[in-house]
Amino acid sequence: MKYISTRQQQATNIKTAILKGLADDGGLFMPEYIPQLDSQFFETLPNLTLQEIGFRVAKEFLGESISDDNLKEIIDEVLNFEIPAVKISENIYSLELFHGPTMAFKDVGARFMARMMSYFSEGKPMKVIAATSGDTGSAVASGFFGVPGIEVYILYPKGKVSPLQEKQLTTWGGNIKALEIDGTFDDCQALAKQILSDEELNQKFTLTSANSINIARLIPQSFYYFWAFAQLQKLGKPIVFSVPSGNFGNLTAGLFAKKMGLPIHQFVASTNENDVVPKFLETGNYESKPSKQTISNAMDVGNPSNFERMKSLFNNDVSEFKKEIKSYSFSDEATKKAMQEVKKDFNYTLDPHGAVAYLGLQALRQAQSDKINEDFVGVLFETAHPAKFVEVVEDVLKEQIEIPEKLEAFNKREKKSVEFPVDFEAVKNYLIQEK
Numbered sequence: 001m002k003y004i005s006t007r008q009q010q011a012t013n014i015k016t017a018i019l020k021g022l023a024d025d026g027g028l029f030m031p032e033y034i035p036q037l038d039s040q041f042f043e044t045l046p047n048l049t050l051q052e053i054g055f056r057v058a059k060e061f062l063g064e065s066i067s068d069d070n071l072k073e074i075i076d077e078v079l080n081f082e083i084p085a086v087k088i089s090e091n092i093y094s095l096e097l098f099h100g101p102t103m104a105f106k107d108v109g110a111r112f113m114a115r116m117m118s119y120f121s122e123g124k125p126m127k128v129i130a131a132t133s134g135d136t137g138s139a140v141a142s143g144f145f146g147v148p149g150i151e152v153y154i155l156y157p158k159g160k161v162s163p164l165q166e167k168q169l170t171t172w173g174g175n176i177k178a179l180e181i182d183g184t185f186d187d188c189q190a191l192a193k194q195i196l197s198d199e200e201l202n203q204k205f206t207l208t209s210a211n212s213i214n215i216a217r218l219i220p221q222s223f224y225y226f227w228a229f230a231q232l233q234k235l236g237k238p239i240v241f242s243v244p245s246g247n248f249g250n251l252t253a254g255l256f257a258k259k260m261g262l263p264i265h266q267f268v269a270s271t272n273e274n275d276v277v278p279k280f281l282e283t284g285n286y287e288s289k290p291s292k293q294t295i296s297n298a299m300d301v302g303n304p305s306n307f308e309r310m311k312s313l314f315n316n317d318v319s320e321f322k323k324e325i326k327s328y329s330f331s332d333e334a335t336k337k338a339m340q341e342v343k344k345d346f347n348y349t350l351d352p353h354g355a356v357a358y359l360g361l362q363a364l365r366q367a368q369s370d371k372i373n374e375d376f377v378g379v380l381f382e383t384a385h386p387a388k389f390v391e392v393v394e395d396v397l398k399e400q401i402e403i404p405e406k407l408e409a410f411n412k413r414e415k416k417s418v419e420f421p422v423d424f425e426a427v428k429n430y431l432i433q434e435k
């Protein structure tokens with residue numbers, strides 16, 4: 001399997017695609033075609049374990065670049081926690097993706113990427129650059145913490161992540177450095193891109209990215225969809241996924257799963273007021289905007305990086321895009337109301353991101369209310385544990401929620417970060433000094 005950049009038909013192998021992160025032309029790597037899983041796989045799917053699914057799916061993308069034994073070992077390490085589809089109501093399930101070490105779905109992608117990079121780097125020293133609006137950084141930090149030969153630099157927007165998220169970014173020490181940028185997430189993302197494409201820095205170091213732009217982050221995110229099917233296929237209804245979206249990595253991975261043969265009925269791309277993609281599907285015009293701050297801040301993205309990948313999957317055909325993906329945007333007010341409603345009606349606590357996904361399912365049902373035979377099972381991705389957004393959740397629900405021990409441990413540790421203005425040269429000098 002070759003990997004090609006979204007901007008040029010330049011081909012490379014998976015090892016280079018993973019180690020580089022971003023292609024030389026600024027594009028994102030994509031597999032040259034989406035592999036197909038055979039009918040036998042789908043017949044046995046309900047009986048497979050999460051780890052078996054992960055291995056089979058990953059193998060399709062990695063081919064002979066890694067031995068079965070090595071890949072199995074990595075998959076077993078990455079997927080060593082539960083991802084249950086929890087019933088909220090008759091036709092709504094919450095796929096709880098937050099049972100990993102930092103309690104957000106990004107744990108899966110970050111852990112897989114860290115291990116694949118370490119495997120492919122063959123012990124050569126490397127600097128990993130990650131911009132985060134919240135949860136990416138902590139999952140990346142956790143995934144790479146203590147991996148020998150790899151230094152990780154996390155750029156996050158000062159004052160725009162929750163206190164607990166900040167603790168999860170800044171308290172690791174060791175090979176994990178937190179850079180606190182006096183700007184927005186988009187500034188952080190732009191700085192990271194600049195670092196990664198800087199000639200001088202690339203001469204001095206082996207640099208790579210760890211955002212959802214890395215193909216190694218994307219591949220394992222497709223496992224969730226297969227795993228949800230394995231759990232819910234027995235209900236015998238079409239399955240719709242509502243994905244709370246920021247950079248659209250999760251959603252793009254879902255498109256992979258569908259192209260591999262998984263009979264996903266419909267995708268709902270649910271966003272907060274950062275509505276570039278819903279607007280695009282409405283008007284056919286893609287217009288990036290500065291990001292707006294919301295209570296679902298891991299989705300405060302004004303120029304979603306995976307849009308380029310989605311476009312290439314749909315061959316730039318807007319009508320294809322529209323057929324596959326319905327997209328809705330929701331205000332903070334609506335999100336808060338949904339959290340209260342779900343708590344009151346079903347006694348289930350959603351975090352703000354999961355609540356946006358819940359609203360997406362509601363919106364789809366409403367849009368289809370005139371069509372009979374459109375009964376479906378809605379699966380919302382619960383991308384973070386509510387305790388990760390404790391201030392918002394407690395304020396909205398007017399009650400205290402329990403903080404899991406795993407998270408409490410971060411609160412007790414001491415913050416260490418280096419502050420920067422939005423100034424590439426300053427960040428660059430720091431990296432050079434760091435050697």
Ligand SMILES: *Cc1c(COP(=O)(O)O)cnc(C)c1O
Nearest residue numbers: 135245246247248249250298383
């Ligand atoms: C990153 C994140 C998202 C958005 O995921 P994308 O793949 O960037 O669209 C949603 N919810 C939470 C909690 C996140 O951390």
